[in-house]
Amino acid sequence: MSSEYKHISEISKHFKKSFESLDKEMKQRTIEKLEEFLKGQISGDPLKGEYKGFKRIRIGKYRLIYSRPRETAYI
Amino acid sequence: MNALTASTIPPPTPLPSQILSGLVTRTRLYTVFLEFLRPWIERVADDPSTVENIAQKLLGDTRFLYLLIMLSQDMMLRVSEDELRNIYKIVYNRFREVGIDLEDSIEIMIEHDLWKLRQIKKNFNNFISIYIDFAVKNPEDTYRYAVILTALMLLLITNIEAESREKLKLMADEIKRLADELELYTLTLMMALEKSDEERIKSWQQQKTLKNLKRL
Numbered sequence: 001m002s003s004e005y006k007h008i009s010e011i012s013k014h015f016k017k018s019f020e021s022l023d024k025e026m027k028q029r030t031i032e033k034l035e036e037f038l039k040g041q042i043s044g045d046p047l048k049g050e051y052k053g054f055k056r057i058r059i060g061k062y063r064l065i066y067s068r069p070r071e072t073a074y075i
Numbered sequence: 076m077n078a079l080t081a082s083t084i085p086p087p088t089p090l091p092s093q094i095l096s097g098l099v100t101r102t103r104l105y106t107v108f109l110e111f112l113r114p115w116i117e118r119v120a121d122d123p124s125t126v127e128n129i130a131q132k133l134l135g136d137t138r139f140l141y142l143l144i145m146l147s148q149d150m151m152l153r154v155s156e157d158e159l160r161n162i163y164k165i166v167y168n169r170f171r172e173v174g175i176d177l178e179d180s181i182e183i184m185i186e187h188d189l190w191k192l193r194q195i196k197k198n199f200n201n202f203i204s205i206y207i208d209f210a211v212k213n214p215e216d217t218y219r220y221a222v223i224l225t226a227l228m229l230l231l232i233t234n235i236e237a238e239s240r241e242k243l244k245l246m247a248d249e250i251k252r253l254a255d256e257l258e259l260y261t262l263t264l265m266m267a268l269e270k271s272d273e274e275r276i277k278s279w280q281q282q283k284t285l286k287n288l289k290r291l
Binding site: 045046049063 | 138182212213216219220255257258260263264266267
C-alpha cells in the first residue's frame with residue numbers, strides 16, 4: 001500500500017464477492033472512493049445502536065460499510 | 076424522548092408507503108387514520124419544517140399508537156411489494172413533474188420498506204427478535220427511528236395536496252434529510268440480522284492492497 005494512505009484496510013469476503021459482481025465502471029468508482037477514504041479525504045456516517053462503530057459511505061447506488069477499531073479499516 | 080414512549084411503540088412500526096397506499100385504496104381503516112391525521116397534515120402542509128415536531132407529538136398520543144397497531148396488522152395481512160413500488164412511483168412522478176429529483180431518497184425508502192416487509196412476512200421470528208433486542212438496548216435510537224418513519228409518512232401524504240412548487244421543494248428537502256438517516260437504520264437492522272460482530276471480524280480477508288481489487 002502506498003505511504004500516502006492514512007489507514008490500512010482489511011477487506012471482507014462479503015465485500016470481495018460484491019465487488020466481483022460489479023461492472024467495470026462501478027469497480028473503478030469503488031476503487032476511487034476507497035482511495036479517497038484510505039487517504040483520509042472522506043469518512044462515513046455512523047450506523048445506529050450497537051452498530052455505531054460501523055460507518056456508511058455512498059458509492060452511487062451502492063453502500064460501503066466499514067469499521068475502524070484502530071488504524072485498520074475493515075471494509 | 077422518554078423510555079416509556081419508546082416502549083409503547085409497537086414493533087414493527089408501519090411503512091411510510093403503506094399508509095399512502097392505503098389512503099389511495101380508501102379502506103375504512105385508512106379513512107379513519109386520515110381523519111385523525113387531518114389537522115396534523117394541514118400543519119405540515121403549511122410548514123414542512125415542523126414535521127419532526129409533529130411526528131413526536133403523534134408518537135406521544137395513545138390514539139395514534141393504537142391506530143399504528145391496527146396498521147401493523149394490516150401490513151402483515153394485506154400489503155404487497157408491488158403496491159408499495161407503485162405508490163413510490165406516484166410520489167416520484169409528483170416531484171419530477173415540477174423538476175424536483177427525489178430518485179435517491181425514493182430508492183432508499185423503497186429499499187427500507189420492501190426489505191422490512193419481506194422480513195415481516197417471511198422471516199418474522201428472526202426479524203422481531205433482533206428488532207426487540209435493538210429497541211431494548213437502544214431506546215433513544217428506536218424512538219428516533221419511529222419519528223423518522225412517522226415524519227416520512229406525513230410528508231408522503233402531504234405532498235399529494237401541496238399546491239405550489241415552493242412547498243414541494245421544502246417537503247423534498249425534508250424527505251431527503253430524513254431518508255438519508257432512514258438508510259442508516261435499514262443498514263443497521265440488516266447487519267443485525269447477519270452474523271454477529273465476532274463472526275464478521277473472523278471473515279475479514281487479508282487484502283492489504285487495492286492492487287488485489289484492481290485485478291478482479
